[in-house]
Amino acid sequence: MLLLIAMPGNERLAAAIAQSGHWEIGALEARHFPDGESYLRLESVVSGRSVALICTLAHPDPQILALLFAARLLKENGARSVHLVAPYLAYMRQDRRFHDGEALTSRHFAEMLSNVFDGLVTVDPHLHRYHSLSEIYSIPSVALTASPFLADWARRNVEQPLIIGPDGESEQWASAIANAAEAPYTVFTKTRMGDRDVRVAATELQAWSGRLPVLVDDVISSGETLADAARQIVAQGFPPPVCLAVHGLFSPGADALLAGLGCKVVTTDAVPHRTNAIPLAPLLCEALRAQLGPAAERTT
Structure with a gap:
């Protein structure tokens, strides 16, 4: 055994x-x-x-x-x-x-x-x-x-979700989770200026007015990418998004940054953290x- x-x-x-x-x-x-x-x-x-x-x-x-x-x-x-x-x-x-x-x-x-x-x-x-x-x-x-597990969490915990990938690399997560959760999705674009300096350009979201935004990615490290995406979402009149990730690495200050924007953060237990909710x-x-x-x- x-x-x-x-x-x-x-x-x-x-x-x-x-x-x-x-x-x-x-x-x-x-x-x-x-x-x-x-x-x-x-x-x-x-x-x-x-x-x-x-x-x-x-x-x-x-x-x-x-x-x-x-x-x-x-x-x-x-x-x-x-x-x-x-x-x-x-x-x-x-x-x-x-x-x-x-x-x-x-x-x-x-x-x-x-x-x-x-x-x-x-x-x-x-x-x-x-x-x-x-x-x-x-x-x-x-x-x-872990995409099916993230999709299942979103389906059970978010009413009328809109799945959003914060950059091009996240499209694989966004599309897989959206398909499994039977929800629409879109993907933003990102320009990285440095390890902690990113610029996110949001797509127009008004076509999905009334849905709740769910930002999805494989890793949360500095939190800067998700934070910039969250600001863009709120600026378009949506509530602060749920941030859903496989791996929550959380460099110092990352979880406080997202919490300060009103984001709910949910991760798998791949990395031990207080945000773990998906076994x-x-x-x-x-x-x-x-x-x-x-x-x-x-x-x-």
Whole structure:
């Protein structure tokens, strides 16, 4: 039977996946020495078993060494296979060299993970210039989509929604969610001036007067894109929108920025945050069963 082990901060998600799949949760002591180096101690028997490490990678740099060490530790203790469940997969945006001398970190990160894991399950990774994860990951990799879950939330909680994508990259989310929610959608355009400086140009919304705006995107980071889009929506006489996203990264001040504009923010539990209202455990459980096959249920 599959054994789940949560990296620090992922205990709630691991418990939800375990409950959904009727799997066990293993124990791993993880802490830091006074000098900041990682200490790991495996407290479960893993010999001959398939193991899934649960670790969303919203803040990857402080986590990645312990995660790689944990994967190696499991293999050294006889694990049949070690899979990674990372609902948010980091280092996907640097998918080409925009300037001379830049590191292509998406490929570097993929190589590191592929060297120690036997499989990867993630949700809505940033596949903008890559067609699939297999272009950079050499292990079986599943990219799930949370769009049906976001659409279901919008359908159940928003009366007469108008789905809006804040920029061209969000059209895939907006169209999929709108189709599933049986709602109209439109997409704004965006010009990025810097990491926190964006300009959103809104389309004319009066044709959908009376509908409630729902801004949808894959990631909320600085919040600037959604905030500028929200201002444009309110300027056209609509109420502040609901902001619906898969991954709520929320850099400092982002949630306060959106709340200050009157926006209700809703995210999945891919990244732990007070805005989590859409659980992904059933989706992740189904993907693990499909990826591992009989190994997910085999007893030792």
